[in-house]
Amino acid sequence: MxxxxxxxxxxxxxxxxxxxxxxxxxxxxxxxxxxxxxxxxxxxxTDGVRASVAALHEAFPGAPAVLHTFAAKASSLVPVLRLLADCGMGCEVASPGELRLALDAGFAPSKIVLDSPAKTRDEIRRALAVGVAVNADNLDEVDRIASLRPADAVSAIGLRVNPQVGGGSIGAMSTATATSKFGVALFDPGARERVVRAFAAHPWLTRLHAHVGSQGCSLELIAAGIAETYRLAEEINETLGRRQVTGLDIGGGLPVNFADDEVRPSFAAYAAALRAAVPGLFDGRYELVTEFGRSLLxxxxxxxxxxxxxxxxxxxxxxxxxxxxxxxxxxxxxxxxxxxxxxxxxxxxxxxxxxxxxxxxxxxxxxxxxxxxxxxxxxxxxxxxxxxxxxxxxxxxxxxxxxxxxxxxxxxxxxxxxxxxxxxxxxxxxxxxxxxxxxxxxxxxxxxxxxxxxxxxx
Ligand SMILES: Cc1ncc(COP(=O)(O)O)c(C=O)c1O
Missing domain, CATH: 2.40.37.10 (Lyase, Ornithine Decarboxylase; Chain A, domain 1)
Incomplete structure (x- = not known):
């Protein structure tokens, strides 16, 4: 061997x-x-992994600042993560264990995003100390981050929202249903106002995050969820009179064809659907983060x-x-x-x-x-x-x-x-x-x- x-x-x-x-x-x-x-x-x-990462990068040509992260849950193996780091990827992690694997694999903290839905105080302290980006799952977690965040913290901090655009063909995998456990349910009464108030109160809250997936969601559904998130970012910035939201983490969720050898839909088709639904996403005003897992591996x-x-x-x-x-x-x-x-x-x-x-x-x-x-x-x-x-x-x-x-x-x-x-x-x-x-x-x-x-x- x-x-x-x-x-x-x-x-x-x-x-x-x-x-x-x-x-x-x-x-x-x-x-x-x-x-x-x-x-x-x-x-x-390994050749296939490199080719898939290249296809992802090619789908966002000339896009200003895009950090493509790999969702570690899709292949939580250090050598695989190191291969992806070598291909220029960042890493999305959703637990202390995955954060440890990402660091062991050699990802720079600036290229790691922590998304776990039930972060403990210790997990948040560690993430902020290491300097990885953190997406809060809910407004109580924003308060918790506020209480633990050192003044000199370098971590980008975002808030996950649930654009509630509906489910895909697999209920257990659908994150954007009305009652999904993830993020702030954006269309619930008063939710939008509470989100805007949180951004007003915390100038270090600079990102919005949404992940519409996983598997079984159409490109149109994914794009609709990202469009809602983009609209919210615009609203926050307009209401606050400053460009506070500077980054949009648009998640992963691109479905995979398990029926034959063809890669479908492609990353190019995904990017085209996004361009059609949210043209402003690509005009350079927002740094983008993606979090693909299944479609890469x-x-x-x-x-x-x-x-x-x-x-x-x-x-x-x-x-x-x-x-x-x-x-x-x-x-x-x-x-x-x-x-x-x-x-x-x-x-x-x-x-x-x-x-x-x-x-x-x-x-x-x-x-x-x-x-x-x-x-x-x-x-x-x-x-x-x-x-x-x-x-x-x-x-x-x-x-x-x-x-x-x-x-x-x-x-x-x-x-x-x-x-x-x-x-x-x-x-x-x-x-x-x-x-x-x-x-x-x-x-x-x-x-x-x-x-x-x-x-x-x-
Ligand atoms: C927050 C988040 N980002 C990214 C992913 C990766 O999704 P996929 O493997 O469908 O691209 C998941 C999957 O559950 C997720 O929960």
Whole structure:
């Protein structure tokens, strides 16, 4: 396994999309990164990540001051964050843990934005001491920041608003509904006036923040939410008679197409929708911050998993694999909202062909619903084959669920070069996160306190 950095741009002769994944699976099986001893792993396409970041930057050409941050929740892995920092990104964090990861990854504090919805006093103190930007979730939090903020603080401070423009197709992911828990609900009685008063009282409050997402929201809905936020900024500045709001943090939320290889909608389409809905956003009067997560990473990663057994039950073929709810949690619990494409590969990691069979792709968790794909038509899977869950580079392998004490899978980055023999691309892997050991599982499960409960009773 090579530990060297991958080349910054994909080689023109390197395959793309599913063909790219196929090349990587074959090499991963050959290298033992997938197999009996490591039956599930995540893979990140480093060339793809660089290309996605470039597409984001290109969508905002000539825009005056834009800080593009990556939403760390979408891939909370230090090497991934460091790759993104190397690409010129900033980082959006939503917890003390994510702030720590962002700093460890090397983001300058001036390029970090803290958005968590329930900040403790300690969290705020630390953020202000480090100098990262902070978006208050509500007006009580503004008061709390006011009481903790040192006079010489350098952190940009903003207020998150909920433009209440409505939900998308996934209720649990919709942040701009009338009753969303996030931000100040802008159209509730008296809310606007209270927001203006808060800005009047605190001259250091210089940003507005809105995030209309995530996944399932149309470009029009996202743009409508940003337009409302822009209107509020204009109103505040006009009412106060000074340009106090100087920055607009417009969040992330660009949806991802999970149905095929195409990147749609693109960052260019997003920027065009914004230009149409809010032309004033780009005229240089506001510094902009974006916070994309899924749209930067989803299509740049996949999960590979061994098929341990197959069986028939009630007329249904079932493949028992090692990718289930511990790594594809949302897909298992909300299969209609988060369907994933599945690929079938043989024991050598080559794409399978042949007649298709209707199959359930089940995971290793000990509950009946642990199925990542129901009644999927795929070439017949056999024990020793592999499945690939496509487009899982964001929110999947980086945020595992520890049900059944299943260990966190290993994650590898890869880069592809041109073909070495006219056919076979050169694939280089680098470790991103080691697979969790059973010692670690036990330690996380209270091993150090093993006797703690024995002496408590009377
Ligand atoms: C405040 C905030 N910003 C950015 C994001 C990233 O959203 P997405 O991954 O859809 O781009 C989220 C996601 O939950 C969020 O809550």
């Amino acid at each position: 090579s530990l060297s950095s991958p080349s910054p741009t994909p080689s023109p002769s390197a395959p793309a999309g599913s063909a790219r994944v196929a090349a990587v699976v074959r090499h991963a099986v050959a290298a033992g990164l997938l197999g009996e001893a490591s039956p599930v792993a995540g893979f990140i396409d 989803a299509k740049n990663g996949f999960i590979g998993a061994l098929v341990e057994y197959t069986k028939d039950a009630g007329g249904r073929r079932i493949a028992l694999t090692h990718a289930g709810a511990q790594t594809a949690t949302r897909t298992v619990f909300m299969p209609d909202a988060w369907p994933l494409r599945v690929g079938a590969f043989d024991a050598g990691g080559r794409p399978k062909d042949g007649p298709v069979v209707v199959q359930d792709i089940a995971g290793p968790c000990c509950f009946a619903g642990d199925v990542v794909a129901h009644a999927r038509e795929l070439p017949e899977l056999r024990a020793g084959d592999y499945v690939v869950l496509y487009d899982t580079g964001a929110y999947y392998f980086s945020t595992p669920w520890s049900y059944n004490s299943l260990p966190r899978p290993a994650v590898y980055g890869f880069g592809l070069g041109g073909t070495s023999d006219g056919q076979d691309p050169v694939v280089r892997f680098a470790p991103v996160r080691d697979a969790q050991t059973l010692d670690s599982v036990s330690a996380e499960s209270g091993l150090a306190h093993a006797d703690a409960l024995l002496g408590l009773g009377s």
